[in-house]
Amino acid sequence: MANSKSTSATSGRTQLIVIVLVLLLGGAGAYLLLRGGESHGEGDGHGHGEKTSQSEDDGHGHGAEEKDASKGAGKSEPKEAQPSKSSAAPAKEESGGHKEEAEKVPMTDAQVKSAGIKIERSGSAIVRTALQLPGEIRFNEDRTAHIVPRVVGVVEGVSANLGQQVRKGQVLAVVSSAGVSSIRSDLQAAQRRRELAQTTYDRERTLWEQKISPEQDVLQARQALREAEIAVANATQQLRTLGAAPSSGALGRVELRAPFDGMVVEKHIALGEAVQESTNVFTLSDLSTVWAEMSVSARDLMQVRVGERVRVRAAAADMVADGKISYVGSLIGAQTRTAPARVVLDNPRGAWRPGLFVTVEVLTNDNETPSPVTVASDAVQTVEDKPSVFVKVEGGFEARPVRIGRSDGQRVEILEGLQSGESYAADGSFVIKSEQGKSSATHSH
Template sequence: MNEPKPKKQMLAIVAVLAAGFLLGAAILTSEKTAPAGDGHGEHQEAAHDDEKGGQHADEHDDEDGEAHDEARAEPAKGPHGGKLLRDGRYAVEVTIFETGVEPQFRLYPYLDGKSLPVDQSQVELTLERLGQPAQVFKFEKEKDYLKGDAVVVEPHSFAVKVRAVHDGKTYQFGYEQAEARVAMTDAQLQGAGVELATAGPAMIGTTVSLLGEVRYNSDRTVQVVPRLAGLVELVAANAGDRVRKGQVLAVLSSQALADQRTELLAAQRRLALARTTYEREKTLWEEKISPEQDMLQARAAMQEAEIDALSARQKLATLGSVPGGGGSLTRYELRAPIDGVVTEKRVSMGESVKEDAALFTVSDLSSVWVEAPVSVQDLAVVATGQKASVRANAFEAVAEGRIAYVSALMGEQTRSAMARIVVNNDKGLWRPGLPVTVEVLADETQVPVAVAADAIQDLRDWKVVFGRYDDALEARPLELGRRDGRHVEVLGGLRAGERYAAKNSFVIKAELGKAGASHDH
């Protein structure tokens, strides 16, 4: 007996719904089991095309590999903790291994989700960093992985391109990772006070640091003494006064000076009389009136008078005085022997002074001495003629000079020699008694690459500068050499011509701290 027609229609509807449900479940299941996290949608499409007939190998043989270079998503994590890059049935896991060794690439190939013997794949990896040429890694079999032939230097911030060949087919993968990198525009750098510089050649010296003190330049310091006893009638200068050569410092009344002046006046009178007598006797002798003997005696007397007058004048000149033109014979003017500053005054008006008393000290402070003890260990590198930099300990001031003298003898108590630097002091900053630090340039060498000392920052266990690449600043760990306080030699990590943050680079380090940069493999 035939079933009713409505019942047949219901069964057909149920069958259609069941088929649709099963098809939907199949689609969902296939999406969940498809390779995930490789970030290469083009790779998946190529795999499907291969299953349908065909063009998979031809697409991967395209050297441009544009679809594969556009890696956007983060690759999936592989069994060894690396980045798992997939293309259909084939996959390769990229790891950076650095436990007990220098960082190295280790690759693990897979086929259909299972480990593939490493000798069945030929892999080449190209690593691209900001501002640097591409680095190509070759791989060799080692145990159950392929080992790269070079160290992966820090920071691990780069773009990676992998080209693998298996069973005659070529596969290309790629991904990027950033580390110790921050983006800042030129306007932001300017606002933060960050200044850029270019790494390049510089003169770097090896220095020896000494503690010293500013002293008077003894070659330009004079003790002013009267050279005769007397009574002080006037004091015309005080300590701290700037005086000119020949300026009166004090006036003394001296009986000894009066005696000298009187002696000169008497000698001058005798000389005048002797000259008159000689001229008369010479005339009489020429006229045959008096004998030649009288003329010769007169000439001898005149010559003796000349000697007496010259001696009296020289005595006064030694005292720094000349006969007063109608003034007091006892007045003695004590004058400044050089241009300079009165640094000491030891006389008062009305005081009786001796001829050897140092009444004033006048020093030319346009140059000063800096004296610093040199230990036995440093004597081998400190010598006359070397460049030296003098820095004040109490305020910001620096002067350049050269070592003019190193004592030949060691101090009995200090067991050190004394080095002396002559420093220009036109502005009067270097006052005697001021403590200073002396940096002696022991050796100076031209280096091919150097950076400013203030640019170097500590980041993790690195010494870094922050290289500038377009709008990005990235840490560049450096291998450092010699330094002299202004520049530091770069042995590795930065090339000549690269720009870097030279001033206020700590701002970049602070920005990295805010970004929470991690060590990514």
């Protein structure tokens, strides 16, 4: 009984000691927390982290050196990051300044005038849609001739050369023909018989008027004269059909002459060569006018009509000409399923050469509503892979990206990027583009 009472007293004292120890440890922890809060308010913002780490080291037994090294690494990162953020803003502003300088091309009024740059104002205009058809320049077949000898013979002389401009009636070549010689001999014989018949008829008529010879003799003499005249006319016509003159120094001489003014575009004849009656020895063409021929599909025939205005462009030769459709075929080809059409073009300087590929733009009149903002077609340049217009600003020009719409080759519709009435470089914009390229190269270096 006494042992149990002593045991209970001992366990009670032990519990009291444990409770006292717990209270002491709680008070010590509260004291440390209060001291940490005060040092956090008085420090530079990093002391709290250090105290906390110290207390954790005391409580858990970790090494203080590892914690200090990690804290030093963590503190150095914010200090280095702050200057980099502050220095980024000036760099960005500087790059933006260079971009603005590159977009503006400085040019004085004197430089603009000397470069031949024409300043215009954007405004409304009618931009007609154009149907584009591939075509080719060909000879005007109405003014092209294929020269053939029309007789069998041997070439005695050639006076025309390939590419030579000849006049109507000019001798191109001379051919000697046995057939022409025979016909010309028959003509001379018929002419002699006609002269004799004429003399006989005159004598018989005189005798009949004097009542010396009967009228029958006069009638027979008249019949012989008419037959001689027919023989002369027949031989003359044969020579003309063969292209030979009735009278010539040589019986077999045949002169090949130009039927009109033109150029020798083909030549297939040489001195001493034997030619046949159907040999094409020369091709002569009047190149003052040419044909622009194109093939029109069935769905486009309603827009391609005789008299419709067209614009012919040759990209290879950088040429443009206006004209009208003069012919549209009535039948569609069985193989191509297209109809032929052509335009007659004036060619005074011979710049439109047969064989040149062209694009024929048929300018339709379906849209007569003016576009609000248009510029000259030469004003649109490609800057940084975007269509742009050089707008006149103070001290130079500025490349303005635009969105373009329809074009008829002379005016371009501007849908976005330009307002009506703004001044821009119409002619000579390529000069400004080259100056912009020089300026960009200078900034890059």
